[in-house]
Amino acid sequence: MKLHLLDRSTxxxxxxxxxxxxxxFLKIWHYHPELELVTILKSKGTRFIGDSIKKFQPKDxxxxxxxxxxxxxNDANYFEENSKLKAEAISVHFKENFLGDSxxxxxxxxxxxQLFEKAKQGIYFKNVPKKLRQDIKALTTSSDFYKTHQFIDILHKLSNHKSYKLLASSGYINSLQKEDSTLSNQVIGYIxxxxxxxxxxxxxxxxANMNTAAFSRSFKRVHRKTFSKYVNEIRIGYACKLLQENELNIATIGYESGFNNLSNFNRQFKKIKNISPSSYLKKHTNHTK
Structure with a gap:
């Protein structure tokens, strides 16, 4: 699946x-340097964000x-020749430093x-109050000055919204940033x-100049997961990226991602993504043909 850079400059x-x-909606797998706040007004379908594949609906x-x-x-019926369905959403594009570098x-x-940091994985906000969704919609008719003022208030409210879900896995994000990473931590850099x-x-x-037991305890305390789970999440995130590109077979992807046999790859993939690699690939290719 080819990834496209789209111009979303402000x-x-x-x-x-x-x-x-x-x-x-636009049927293109894409990215852009701007952050994007999306509010679905009409239509249903499947949302692809990083290696996350979930359904979407109005009010999301x-x-x-x-x-x-x-x-x-969108679902298949939105692409039927005589369909009268509409897909509507509000999109807000902005740079992290939209009000200056400091x-x-x-x-x-x-x-x-902190909200922008979480957004690196994509954030789905659950049960957003109607008033906040109305505030987002009101941006479409506000003057530039009041629009900016109102948007800061919206971001503040979203940053304090307690019910949310991060979408793309940390392993997927790390695999995207691997070549550009300037990590100073020798252990993470080695991984x-x-x-x-x-x-x-x-x-x-x-x-790390530690014995294995001490290192294992320290790693789990800092990263809130075991060393083996951390490594497997990196590997599965990378495997998802390769599956989306659809240029290698599943067995090869397993080996390229660091698994020494296919059964272990399938087991770990299903454990982390709650879906098999073949089902993940089928779901992606069926939705992106």
């Missing part, structure tokens, strides 16, 4: 707000981080800065460099 305004109203509110691949694909350094903006090879706990503990 031109001479801090943010760009528009209502998209078409027979169906999602924040997509910069350069995170995504696509909103904007997020202000103490008052801490929660919004990213060697995740598709055999990595032993003892060899990584040696890099």
């Amino acid at each position: 031109n001479n305004t801090a943010i760009s707000v528009r209502i998209n109203s078409y027979p169906n 509110v999602v924040l997509i981080g910069k350069n995170l691949p995504h696509m909103w694909l 904007f997020l350094d202000l103490p008052e903006m801490k929660s919004i800065s 990213f460099k060697n995740f598709n090879q055999e990595i032993s706990l003892s060899s990584v503990a040696q890099i």
Whole structure:
């Protein structure tokens, strides 16, 4: 599946707000350097964000981080020749520094800065109040000055919204950023460099100058998961990326991702993604032909 860079530049305004109203949404797997806040007004379908594949429906509110691949694909009946269905959504595009480079350094903006950090994986906000969705819609008719002021208030409210779900896995995000990473931590850098090879706990503990038991406890305390789970999530995230590209068979993808046999790859993939690699591939290719 080819990934496209789309132009979503905001031109001479801090943010760009528009209502998209078409027979169906753009059927292109794409990314852009701007963050995007999407509110679905009409239509249903499947939402692809990183390696997350979920259904979408009206009232859904999602924040997509910069350069995170995504696509909103309507159900098949929206593509029928005589369909009278409409796909409508409000899209707000903006840069992280839309109010200046030091904007997020202000103490008052801490929660919004944390929101943008979470958005790297994509955020689905559950049960967004009607009033907040109306505030988002009101952006479409506001003047540039009030639009910017209102948008900061919307971001603040979303940053304090307690019910949400992160979408793309951390492993997928790390695999996207692997080549550009400047991680200073030698252990994490070693994992990213060697995740598709055999990595032993003892060899990584040696890099950290710790015995294996102490390193294992320390790693779990810092990352809130075991070392083996962390490595497997990186591998599965990378495997999802290869599956989406659909250029290699599943067995090869398993080996390329660091698994030494197909059964272990299938087992770990299903454990982490709740779906088999073949079903994941079929779901992606069926929706993106």
